[in-house]
Amino acid sequence: MPSKIDPNDWDANFSAKGPRQQGPLGVLLQTLLVLGIAGGLGYGVWLLNQSLDEQNAANNATATAVAPTMFARATQRALQATQAAIPTATPNLPxxxxxxxxxxxxxxxxxxxxxxxxxxxxxxxxxxxxxxxxxxxxxxxxxxxxxxxxxxxxxxxxxxxxxxxxxxxxxxxxxxADATAVPAGPIDLPTAPIDPSSVILTRNSNTNMSVSHPQAWTEYVIGDDLAVFFSTATDGEQGILARKVIGKSEDAAGIQAAIEETINLLAAPNTQREYVINASEGTVKFVRVVRSQEAKIQAFVTVKPGPGGSLGVIVSFVPESGYAANEAILQQMARNAIVQ
Missing domain, CATH: 2.30.30 (SH3 type barrels.)
Known part of the structure; x- marks a missing residue:
């Protein structure tokens, strides 16, 4: 049967207001466009990965080159520190x-x-x-x-x-050869005046003697158990020593011997002493080792009778250069000692 033609079909399909149909050329163009975009994106991704791979390879090469250098420097510093810590003997000395x-x-x-x-x-x-x-x-x-x-x-x-x-x-x-020694003479240490207000009286129970001394001075062991010694240090340049001497007569010879025995506890061995003793009191100049150096010392000495026929010898001393300024307080400390 012949188809029936609807007059409205023309207007619906071919009029200017009707729907446009896409032809084969349009489809081809659209397909090429889609493929181009996809290919461009893929190529871009590939380029990005390639660049990252090259960068990683360069970083690894740099790290590989730098690591040995850093290790070598650290090792060198460690060796230098170790060598510096090891004392070395002076070469070529017998x-x-x-x-x-x-x-x-x-x-x-x-x-x-x-x-x-x-x-x-x-x-x-x-x-x-x-x-x-x-x-x-x-x-x-x-x-x-x-x-x-x-x-x-x-x-x-x-x-x-x-x-x-x-x-x-x-x-x-x-x-x-033929060297002449110049002895290292004793030094004369500077001395500050002793403050009389700082002087106290301390009784020693072991010797039963009481000794005057500046409060800052400390008691140290020196000589035998019959001695009391207060000073700034065991080898101090200032101090006072009280000692009971047994077996010496209370005459000039006995007193002199007792003083000499007591001074031996303070003075450097084999050094000269200068005694100026009048009856039972006087001064003594001697050399004492102070902080590993021989120093000139001057002392005031007094001798008192003690129990059982003993003699109490009290020696208060300072460096020779400071004796004149401290003479009064040295005499006071020595004379105030109590020998029981």
Whole structure:
């Protein structure tokens, strides 16, 4: 049957107001556009990944190159610190050892101050030798201690010792021929005046003696159990010593002997003393080792009768340079001592 033509079909499909139909060319163009966009996005993603991979490779190469350098620098610093912490002996110095406990002295002289001791079998380095008044001295350095339990000078300390107290060196060190020693003379320490208002009286129950002293001074053990000693330190340059001396007569000879025995507790060995004693009182000048250095000391001394025929010897002292300024208070402290 012939189709029926509806006059309205033309207007519905082909009029200017009707729906537009897309042809094959339009479909092709749309397809190409979609494919182009998708391809561009994929290529962009690929480029981004490639760039990231290259950057990571470069970072890894840099880290690989820098790490050994950093490790090498750290290792070098550690080695330098370790080497700095290890004491090294001075090269080319002959070696030997100590034969006895001996002080390392500032100068080649028995009167010179001590820097500390060396002890038997301590290892020494020999710096130079010197002959003084017919006695050979070595200037040695303490390199290694044989017994760390004994008191000794610090490692590396050098000082003078008599040759008979050490072994012969492994090789001859430099010799100073025909040297004349200049003894390290005792020093004269500065002294502040003692404040009389600070002086108190303290009784010692062990000796049953009472002693006047500045309150800041401390009691130390010195000599035998019949002595009382107050000072700024065990080797202080100021102090007062009271001691009972047994077996001495109460005459000039007995008093002098008692004073000399007591001064021996304070003075450096083998040093000169200058006594000016009138009856039972007077002054004494002597040398005392103060902080490892010999110092000039002057003292006021008084002697009192004690129980059982004993003599009480009281010595109050300061550095020689300060004696005149402190003489009155030194006399007062010594005379106020009570010997029972």
């Amino acid at each position: 070696l030997g050892r100590s034969l006895a406990t001996t002080p390392l002295r500032f100068e080649p002289d028995e009167r010179s101050g001590s820097k500390g001791n060396i002890n038997p079998n301590d290892s020494l380095q020999y710096i130079e030798s010197r002959e003084v008044n017919g006695v050979v001295w070595w200037n040695v350095r303490l390199a290694e201690r044989a017994n760390t339990d004994l008191p000794a000078a610090d490692l590396g300390t050098n000082g003078w010792v008599v040759a008979t107290s050490v072994t012969e060196p492994s090789a001859p060190p430099p010799v100073v």
